[in-house]
Amino acid sequence: MSKWTYSIFITYLLLGIYVLVVAIQIPYIGISLDINREQPVMTEFYYPHWAQQNNIEKGDLLLTIDGKPPEDVRSIQLNSFVRSAKELTFMKANGDVHSVSVKHKDIPEEFYLQIIFPLFYFVLSFSVAIYLWRRNKDNLLTSLLLLFLLTCSLTYISTGASIRGNLIGGFVISIGIVLCMVLFIHFLQFYFRYLHIEWQYLNTKWLYLTLLFIPCCDIIKKINSDFWTITSLIKLGMFAALVLFAIFILLSSYLRTKLAKIRLITIAFITPFLPFLLLFVMPEIFGLNTILHAEVAASFLLFIPFSFIFIQVNERLFDIEYQLSRLRYYSTLAFFCALILTTGITLLFIDKLSIVEITSIFILVFLVIIASFYIKEQLDFKYRKIIFSSTGNYVHNLYAAVNRMGKVKNQQELLDQFKYEITEKLGTTAFTIISITEDVAFTHGEVSIENEMTHLLLHDTGEEKTILKISHALQKEEFLWLELLALYVSMFIDNLKLIEDLICEIRHMQDNNDTQLPWLDKLLWNIIENEKSILAQELHDTILQEQLHLARELDVISSLPIIKKEKVLDIREQLLNASKDLREYCENLSPPLLDTFGLQIALKKLIQKVKIRADFLLKAQIERVHFQDATLHLVVYRLVQELLNNAIKHADATEVLLKLQVIDGGFILQYDDNGIGCDIEDLMQSSTSMGINGIRERVRAFNGDITITSSHNEGMHIFIQILEDVESYD
Incomplete structure (x- = not known):
């Protein structure tokens, strides 16, 4: 991590923790006062539901705030407004004096919108920023996107401290709402350059000059409190102008280029910022009643990390269409599940939950369900061999059936194996496979049901059709399994026919002594x-x-x-x-010893060379073998040679055991080491598996069996068995 990146993350964390602690220390209540009387009178409540619960009404006299008289509280001196308090003492019209202890849990709207949601957004944005940085280090596009996310998050989490009158929280918000927009437009400028799109708009470096107005406004506000409202409107106006400018850039660019990448970024930007702009900023600028409170409208910013986490800014956007379609699918399922659960909870506690609490429960359940879907997806893939190993799982059974049928040698064996699979899986023998020459009404691979009889066209050569008939109804999963397996059978039949034709052609050439x-x-x-x-x-x-x-x-x-x-x-x-x-x-x-002295001597010579080169202890047990097919001697030599080469290059072992054993009609070659091992699936997909793949292909070419078992730090174990095809020499 570079010094600059390290400094940014540390500053982000320290500022975020500080403003969050400020918000947690004392609850926000928001009470407007009339101070033109001898004793301040309460006139408006930011949280009227909380005031009603505590029997606080308009016209009540405010006596003390946390034990202090109202005239000693700075927010009352400046704005005739009580921002936050832990305890209030007030007098009713009849002279009764009441004291109220204020806690966060008593004002759930304040607790969720100023603490819980900002904290969640803070952690989420930090996680997304780390993810982007680790995947695309030293990339300007990534750095700008990272700074944009962190600035938005820090601005949002500072709302609680700012609304309580904290100077640092207020300064962070003042700078943040403008800076985040400038960073986003700066990101767009470089992203357009990456996409080779002409930038026809104002150069971003001039937009950074707007940040100089923020300290000026704060200084003016400190000098003369009468400019408090004006300076706030100037900041909001700058933010609104930058948001509209960014929207204009995105929309005009998309209309000009029709690029899907621009459309996706446009949606990702407009979704969180437009509601905040229309429902709070614009009404506030024009002196109208805001449709939503600032912290409620700002909650739409939660969509930013969810939107931009799908944007991979390095060489390309990764398969975002697939990711978005999967998110839409999960979101749809989660929405209805969350709606049902929230409705049930609401009916159970209908008199105890406010609208904000119900909304919070819905959002929390919605997010938890989506997260559960993604976690389940990963766990299903990780443990697929365990989960999908039961006989009731059709996908696993289909894979196993296809694997077994792939070993057959002719069409009759294939159909016999197909009958076996149907009997085992569907548990029935009430079926037949027939060949006809007449046309049928259903197409290849299509299941047709007539008179409670299931028909499936397995193969169609034009002249002859192979049809499966099952005399009872099937379940939906059984239909799917049968359709897919039938497609594989059809492809196998085609391939077998090609192979049989090829063999016939070669035999005809051999019978006619035709070498052409x-x-x-x-x-x-x-x-x-x-x-x-x-x-x-x-x-x-x-x-x-x-x-x-x-x-x-x-x-x-x-x-x-x-x-x-x-x-x-x-x-x-x-x-x-x-x-x-x-x-x-x-x-x-061409090993000279192999032809001169035989396989055993050639192998011993090879093993001696390996012992000199290798860093491991090699134990070899080589029995004398002899085959009618002379090429098998070379096959054994090459297998041993490749196994030992892999041990030298990749095993990192201290001990290697090699054993060549004679069996009736063939041989067994066994290899074991205590090296670092590997994951077999990862090995087969990597470029370093050429040797192992070569061994597997060589064994399969001679109709042999090979078993490879290995795991990390557990060594590698290979078992090879090949039987000589004596029939070809009869």
């Missing part, structure tokens, strides 16, 4: 050329470069009057090393 198969020749030619290219690149980057270097060294020596023996010996040593590397390349391409 152009597509196969082309495929083999491309494979050979590709391998040549890889080998050429390896030799060029290693041995050839080394030899060119040695040639230059010899040129330098030949031009010297005296040739030093040490230099010649050094070049000789480098030549020997290059020859050694070349020999290793040749052995890797």
Whole structure:
């Protein structure tokens, strides 16, 4: 974290905590007074419901505020207004004197709108800012967006302190309402530059000059309290002008470019700021009664982090359409659930809850439900193998069924396996699979129900149609499972037919002694050329470069009057090393010991080399194996070679066990290490899994089975079993 970023976050936290503590220390009550009499008289109440509950009425005389006489309270001296108090003493018209202890819980509107909501917004904005900063460090767009979010949040959380007359809270709000708009417009200017959109508006650097008016207004207000209202209206006017200017920029830019990114930012900006502008700022500027109190209208600012958290400002907007559609879906579900729950709570406590409390309950429940949906989504994905392992889960069963059917070798085996899956999953044998030549009324993959008989077209070649008939009704989940599985079956049949046709073509070529198969020749030619290219690149980057270097060294020596023996010996040593590397390349391409002395000797030689290079203790148990198919000897050698190479490069192990065991008709190769291990799913998706994938493909090419188990810090364990296909040699 840079010093500037660190300073910004620390300042944000300190100021936020300070103004929040100021708001928590003493409740806000907001009582207007008439001080033209001998004793101040209460005339208006900011929270009339609270006043009514405590039997405070217009015309009551205010005697003391927290034990002080009214004339000693500064807010009364300046504005004839009681901002906050912990205790009030007042006299009724009949002479009765009452004392009221003021607590936050007695004024829920004040407690939620000035403490709870600002605190929630403060924490949320800070979290979003950290998220943006960590994903896009040293990015000007991110920095501007981060500052905008923090400024909005700090301004909102300062409302409680400002309305209580705190100087720091008032100054933060005065600066914040203007600064946040300037930062947002500054962000737009650079974002337009990133999008290659021409900026046709006022340069943002001139807008920063408006911040100079804020201290001037505060100084004038301090000098002459008569300018209190005017300076406040000037600040609100500046804020309104900047909001309208930002809206104008966004709307005109969208109409000009029609870019979805501009539309999304426009919605994200207008949603929180327009209600605050129309319902509070504009009526206040024109001297009208505000539609909503300032803190109520400011609560719309809560939408800012939720809107901008979806905007990834680095190289692009990430898949925001998907995120927004998911948010809309969750919000719709959460809205109705929250509405039902809030209605139930309201009916139970209909005489005890105010409108503000009911609204607060609804918002809290709404947010909790949305958060629960996202948490459930993450947990479902994390524990999907446990949650979806029951037989009742159709998705897991479909995956397992497709995996099993993928191992069949012909169409008849495929249909037999399909029948087995239907019997196991649907629990019925009342079905048949028939082939017809007539046309049918339903399309491929479509389920049709006629006379309580379920029909499904599995495959259609035009001349012949394969149809599944089930003689009883199915549930909705069973329909979906059957439709999806049938689509896989149809694709499998197509692929099997292609493979069968290919085999027939190759056999026909073999029977006729016809070696002309152009597509196969082309495929083999491309494979050979590709391998040549890889080998050429390896030799060029290693041995050839080394030899060119040695040639230059010899040129330098030949031009010297005296040739030093040490230099010649050094070049000789480098030549020997290059020859050694070349020999290793040749052995890797075609191990000479494998053809000369057999697999066991070749493996022992390979293991000896690995023991010299490796940092781990290698224990090997190699049994003598022999196959009718000579290529299997090379397969075993390559598998062992790749396993040990992976151990050297990636395992970080201290012990490695390699075991080659003979079984009836084949062999078992077992590999175990105590290294760092890995997550198998992450490994298969990473670029470092080329070796493991190569091993898997080599095993599958020979119809073998491979099992890989591993987890972090638990090592890796690989079990390979291959059986020789003896039928091809009969």
